Amino acid sequence: QVHLQESGPGLVKPSQTLSLTCTVSSGSIDNSNYYWNWIRQRPGKGLEWIGFIESSGNTNYNTSLMSRVTISVEKSENQFSLKLTSVTVADTAVYYCARDTIASGVGSFDCWGQGTLVTVSS
Amino acid sequence: DIVMTQSPDSLAVSLGERATINCKSSQSVLYSSNKKNYLTWYQQKPGQPPKLLIYWASTRESGVPDRFSGSGSGTDFTLTISSLQAEDVAVYYCQQYYDTPYTFGQGTKLEIK
Numbered sequence: 001q002v003h004l005q006e007s008g009p010g011l012v013k014p015s016q017t018l019s020l021t022c023t024v025s026s027g028s029i030d031n032s033n034y035y036w037n038w039i040r041q042r043p044g045k046g047l048e049w050i051g052f053i054e055s056s057g058n059t060n061y062n063t064s065l066m067s068r069v070t071i072s073v074e075k076s077e078n079q080f081s082l083k084l085t086s087v088t089v090a091d092t093a094v095y096y097c098a099r100d101t102i103a104s105g106v107g108s109f110d111c112w113g114q115g116t117l118v119t120v121s122s
Numbered sequence: 123d124i125v126m127t128q129s130p131d132s133l134a135v136s137l138g139e140r141a142t143i144n145c146k147s148s149q150s151v152l153y154s155s156n157k158k159n160y161l162t163w164y165q166q167k168p169g170q171p172p173k174l175l176i177y178w179a180s181t182r183e184s185g186v187p188d189r190f191s192g193s194g195s196g197t198d199f200t201l202t203i204s205s206l207q208a209e210d211v212a213v214y215y216c217q218q219y220y221d222t223p224y225t226f227g228q229g230t231k232l233e234i235k
Contacts, residue, residue, distance in 0.1 A: 047172065047215060049224040062223040063123075096171055100219075104177040107219025108162040112171035 002027035004097050004113035012091075012120050018084040022097030022113060023077070030055045030075045035100045037109060038071060038082045040093040048093075052100070053080055087120045094118075124148050124218050128227035134235040141203040143230045145216035150196045153220065160220035163192055163201045165212045166229075172215060176201065208234065 008020035022036070029036065038050040051061035053071045061069045070083040084091060094117050098109040125148040135141040151160045159179035164172035174183045176192035179199055189204045203210055211234060216227040 046228050047217070047226040049222075049226075060222050064223070098171075104174075104181070104183075105158070105160055105162075105219055107160065107222070107224045108174060108177040108217075109164075109172070110174045110177075110183065112173075115171050 002099065002111055004099065004111060006095060006097050006113045006116040008116060008118070010117060010119060012087055012118060013122050014088055014120055015086055018082070018087050018091060018095075018118055018120075020082045020095055020097075020116065020118070021079050022081070023079050024099075025078070029073060029078045029080065032056070033102050035102075035106055036071075036073065036080045037098045037100060039096045039098055039109070039112075041096070041115070042090075042093040045093075050082065050084075050095075089120050092118065092120045123223055124151065124221060124225050126216055126218055126225050126227040128214075128216060128230050130230060131228070132231040132233065134233045135203075135206045136235045137208065138205050139235075141206050141210070141232055143201045143214050143216075143232070145194075145199040145201070145227050147197045147199075147218055147220075151218045151220035152196050159195055159199070160218055161192075161194070161199050162217045162219065163190075164215045164217065165210075166215065167212045175214075203232075206232075206234070 003025045035052045037052040053059045068085045073080045094115040096115045097113045099111040129144045161179040163176040166172040180192045213229045
Protein backbone atom coordinates (compact mmCIF):
# COMPACT_ATOMS: atom_id res chain seq x y z
CA GLN A 1 0.00 0.00 0.00
CA VAL A 2 1.65 3.22 -1.15
CA HIS A 3 2.10 5.91 1.48
CA LEU A 4 2.57 9.65 0.90
CA GLN A 5 4.01 12.03 3.47
CA GLU A 6 4.35 15.79 3.21
CA SER A 7 7.20 17.67 4.89
CA GLY A 8 8.38 21.25 5.08
CA PRO A 9 8.18 24.44 7.14
CA GLY A 10 4.92 25.15 8.89
CA LEU A 11 5.47 28.91 8.90
CA VAL A 12 6.44 31.10 5.96
CA LYS A 13 6.76 34.89 5.90
CA PRO A 14 4.79 36.95 3.38
CA SER A 15 6.56 37.45 0.04
CA GLN A 16 8.77 34.43 0.65
CA THR A 17 8.68 31.00 -1.03
CA LEU A 18 6.72 28.05 0.32
CA SER A 19 8.58 24.78 -0.22
CA LEU A 20 7.14 21.34 0.50
CA THR A 21 8.25 17.80 -0.29
CA CYS A 22 6.17 14.66 -0.62
CA THR A 23 7.91 11.36 0.05
CA VAL A 24 6.40 8.30 -1.59
CA SER A 25 6.97 4.99 0.17
CA SER A 26 6.00 1.38 -0.61
CA GLY A 27 5.85 2.23 -4.30
CA SER A 28 7.94 3.82 -7.01
CA ILE A 29 7.32 7.37 -8.14
CA ASP A 30 8.82 6.39 -11.49
CA ASN A 31 5.68 4.73 -12.79
CA SER A 32 3.85 6.03 -15.84
CA ASN A 33 0.53 4.77 -14.45
CA TYR A 34 0.47 7.54 -11.86
CA TYR A 35 0.49 11.32 -11.73
CA TRP A 36 1.63 13.15 -8.60
CA ASN A 37 -0.40 16.10 -7.39
CA TRP A 38 -0.52 18.94 -4.90
CA ILE A 39 -3.88 20.05 -3.51
CA ARG A 40 -4.61 22.59 -0.80
CA GLN A 41 -7.45 23.36 1.57
CA ARG A 42 -7.65 26.84 3.02
CA PRO A 43 -9.07 27.13 6.57
CA GLY A 44 -12.79 26.48 6.54
CA LYS A 45 -12.77 26.30 2.75
CA GLY A 46 -12.97 23.63 0.11
CA LEU A 47 -10.30 21.93 -1.92
CA GLU A 48 -8.14 23.54 -4.60
CA TRP A 49 -6.02 21.56 -7.05
CA ILE A 50 -2.59 23.15 -7.49
CA GLY A 51 -1.02 20.94 -10.15
CA PHE A 52 0.58 17.64 -11.06
CA ILE A 53 3.79 16.18 -12.36
CA GLU A 54 4.21 12.99 -14.36
CA SER A 55 7.15 10.65 -13.86
CA SER A 56 8.44 11.98 -17.20
CA GLY A 57 8.65 15.44 -15.65
CA ASN A 58 5.73 16.92 -17.57
CA THR A 59 3.68 19.30 -15.44
CA ASN A 60 0.22 20.84 -15.45
CA TYR A 61 -0.65 23.72 -13.14
CA ASN A 62 -3.83 25.47 -12.06
CA THR A 63 -4.02 28.63 -14.13
CA SER A 64 -4.86 30.63 -11.00
CA LEU A 65 -1.46 29.81 -9.51
CA MET A 66 0.61 29.10 -12.62
CA SER A 67 2.80 32.19 -12.38
CA ARG A 68 3.93 31.24 -8.85
CA VAL A 69 4.04 27.43 -8.85
CA THR A 70 6.73 24.91 -9.65
CA ILE A 71 6.36 21.16 -9.12
CA SER A 72 9.43 18.99 -9.56
CA VAL A 73 10.31 15.33 -9.09
CA GLU A 74 13.39 13.70 -7.61
CA LYS A 75 13.20 10.08 -8.68
CA SER A 76 16.34 9.01 -6.81
CA GLU A 77 14.69 10.11 -3.56
CA ASN A 78 11.20 8.92 -4.55
CA GLN A 79 9.97 12.43 -3.83
CA PHE A 80 8.21 15.28 -5.54
CA SER A 81 8.15 18.88 -4.43
CA LEU A 82 6.10 22.07 -4.50
CA LYS A 83 7.41 25.61 -4.61
CA LEU A 84 5.02 28.55 -4.35
CA THR A 85 6.61 31.97 -4.62
CA SER A 86 5.53 35.38 -3.32
CA VAL A 87 3.16 33.96 -0.74
CA THR A 88 0.50 36.00 1.05
CA VAL A 89 -1.80 35.22 3.95
CA ALA A 90 -4.25 33.87 1.36
CA ASP A 91 -1.86 30.96 0.80
CA THR A 92 -2.33 29.75 4.38
CA ALA A 93 -3.73 26.25 4.00
CA VAL A 94 -3.34 22.56 4.61
CA TYR A 95 -1.30 21.27 1.69
CA TYR A 96 -1.83 17.69 0.54
CA CYS A 97 0.13 15.58 -1.87
CA ALA A 98 -1.94 13.00 -3.71
CA ARG A 99 -1.62 10.35 -6.37
CA ASP A 100 -3.92 9.88 -9.26
CA THR A 101 -4.17 6.69 -11.23
CA ILE A 102 -4.68 6.39 -14.95
CA ALA A 103 -6.85 3.32 -14.35
CA SER A 104 -9.53 5.36 -12.61
CA GLY A 105 -8.90 8.40 -14.74
CA VAL A 106 -6.18 10.99 -14.51
CA GLY A 107 -7.44 13.49 -11.98
CA SER A 108 -9.16 11.18 -9.51
CA PHE A 109 -7.06 10.99 -6.38
CA ASP A 110 -6.89 7.53 -4.85
CA CYS A 111 -4.12 8.09 -2.34
CA TRP A 112 -3.44 11.17 -0.20
CA GLY A 113 -0.86 12.29 2.33
CA GLN A 114 -2.08 13.35 5.77
CA GLY A 115 -1.56 16.99 4.88
CA THR A 116 0.62 19.69 6.38
CA LEU A 117 -0.56 23.08 7.61
CA VAL A 118 1.42 26.00 6.24
CA THR A 119 0.75 29.37 7.82
CA VAL A 120 1.85 32.57 6.11
CA SER A 121 2.54 35.20 8.72
CA SER A 122 5.19 37.73 9.63
CA ASP B 123 -12.92 26.65 -15.33
CA ILE B 124 -15.70 24.14 -14.67
CA VAL B 125 -17.69 25.21 -11.62
CA MET B 126 -19.02 22.46 -9.38
CA THR B 127 -22.02 23.27 -7.20
CA GLN B 128 -23.27 20.92 -4.50
CA SER B 129 -26.59 20.89 -2.72
CA PRO B 130 -27.44 21.06 0.04
CA ASP B 131 -24.58 22.68 1.95
CA SER B 132 -25.51 20.62 4.98
CA LEU B 133 -27.77 17.68 5.64
CA ALA B 134 -29.03 15.91 8.76
CA VAL B 135 -30.31 12.35 8.35
CA SER B 136 -31.45 9.76 10.88
CA LEU B 137 -29.42 6.60 11.33
CA GLY B 138 -30.52 3.93 8.88
CA GLU B 139 -32.17 6.45 6.58
CA ARG B 140 -31.13 7.46 3.07
CA ALA B 141 -28.88 10.45 2.44
CA THR B 142 -28.72 12.12 -0.94
CA ILE B 143 -26.21 14.74 -2.05
CA ASN B 144 -26.38 16.49 -5.39
CA CYS B 145 -23.64 17.92 -7.58
CA LYS B 146 -24.01 20.01 -10.70
CA SER B 147 -21.25 20.98 -13.11
CA SER B 148 -21.27 24.17 -15.19
CA GLN B 149 -20.58 22.11 -18.30
CA SER B 150 -20.82 18.46 -19.21
CA VAL B 151 -18.10 16.18 -17.84
CA LEU B 152 -19.15 13.30 -20.09
CA TYR B 153 -16.35 12.41 -22.49
CA SER B 154 -18.01 11.41 -25.75
CA SER B 155 -15.26 9.09 -26.98
CA ASN B 156 -15.45 6.66 -24.06
CA LYS B 157 -18.88 7.57 -22.64
CA LYS B 158 -17.37 8.08 -19.19
CA ASN B 159 -18.30 10.84 -16.78
CA TYR B 160 -15.18 12.34 -15.25
CA LEU B 161 -16.69 12.87 -11.81
CA THR B 162 -15.54 11.65 -8.42
CA TRP B 163 -16.88 11.74 -4.88
CA TYR B 164 -14.77 12.05 -1.75
CA GLN B 165 -15.47 11.73 1.96
CA GLN B 166 -13.51 13.87 4.41
CA LYS B 167 -13.63 13.36 8.16
CA PRO B 168 -12.19 15.96 10.59
CA GLY B 169 -8.41 16.01 10.67
CA GLN B 170 -8.14 13.54 7.79
CA PRO B 171 -7.45 13.86 4.08
CA PRO B 172 -10.27 13.21 1.64
CA LYS B 173 -10.96 9.59 0.80
CA LEU B 174 -11.94 8.52 -2.70
CA LEU B 175 -15.37 6.88 -2.69
CA ILE B 176 -16.58 6.90 -6.28
CA TYR B 177 -14.96 7.53 -9.66
CA TRP B 178 -16.33 7.58 -13.21
CA ALA B 179 -19.45 8.95 -11.42
CA SER B 180 -20.66 5.51 -10.38
CA THR B 181 -17.73 3.12 -9.82
CA ARG B 182 -17.04 2.40 -6.18
CA GLU B 183 -13.43 2.45 -5.08
CA SER B 184 -12.17 -0.84 -3.68
CA GLY B 185 -13.15 -1.28 -0.04
CA VAL B 186 -15.95 1.29 -0.07
CA PRO B 187 -19.18 -0.12 1.44
CA ASP B 188 -21.94 -0.82 -1.04
CA ARG B 189 -24.32 1.52 0.78
CA PHE B 190 -22.49 4.28 -1.12
CA SER B 191 -23.57 4.72 -4.72
CA GLY B 192 -23.11 7.35 -7.39
CA SER B 193 -25.35 8.17 -10.31
CA GLY B 194 -25.93 10.78 -12.97
CA SER B 195 -24.47 11.88 -16.26
CA GLY B 196 -23.50 15.00 -18.13
CA THR B 197 -23.93 17.82 -15.65
CA ASP B 198 -26.08 16.36 -12.84
CA PHE B 199 -24.85 13.81 -10.34
CA THR B 200 -25.94 12.27 -7.06
CA LEU B 201 -24.21 10.51 -4.20
CA THR B 202 -26.55 8.28 -2.22
CA ILE B 203 -25.91 6.61 1.11
CA SER B 204 -28.65 4.00 1.31
CA SER B 205 -28.63 3.47 5.07
CA LEU B 206 -26.73 6.04 7.09
CA GLN B 207 -24.26 4.75 9.64
CA ALA B 208 -22.66 6.79 12.43
CA GLU B 209 -19.26 6.54 10.76
CA ASP B 210 -20.60 8.27 7.65
CA VAL B 211 -20.65 11.66 9.39
CA ALA B 212 -18.28 13.71 7.25
CA VAL B 213 -18.04 16.36 4.56
CA TYR B 214 -18.57 15.06 1.05
CA TYR B 215 -17.07 16.63 -2.06
CA CYS B 216 -17.63 16.06 -5.74
CA GLN B 217 -14.83 16.81 -8.19
CA GLN B 218 -14.56 16.94 -11.97
CA TYR B 219 -11.53 15.66 -13.79
CA TYR B 220 -12.83 16.22 -17.30
CA ASP B 221 -10.50 19.17 -17.73
CA THR B 222 -7.80 21.03 -15.88
CA PRO B 223 -7.91 22.81 -13.61
CA TYR B 224 -9.61 20.01 -11.73
CA THR B 225 -12.28 21.59 -9.55
CA PHE B 226 -14.22 20.56 -6.48
CA GLY B 227 -17.65 21.34 -5.16
CA GLN B 228 -17.89 23.41 -2.00
CA GLY B 229 -18.71 20.39 0.13
CA THR B 230 -21.79 19.02 1.87
CA LYS B 231 -21.66 18.45 5.62
CA LEU B 232 -23.56 15.31 6.62
CA GLU B 233 -24.70 14.93 10.21
CA ILE B 234 -26.92 12.61 12.22
CA LYS B 235 -30.42 13.84 12.97
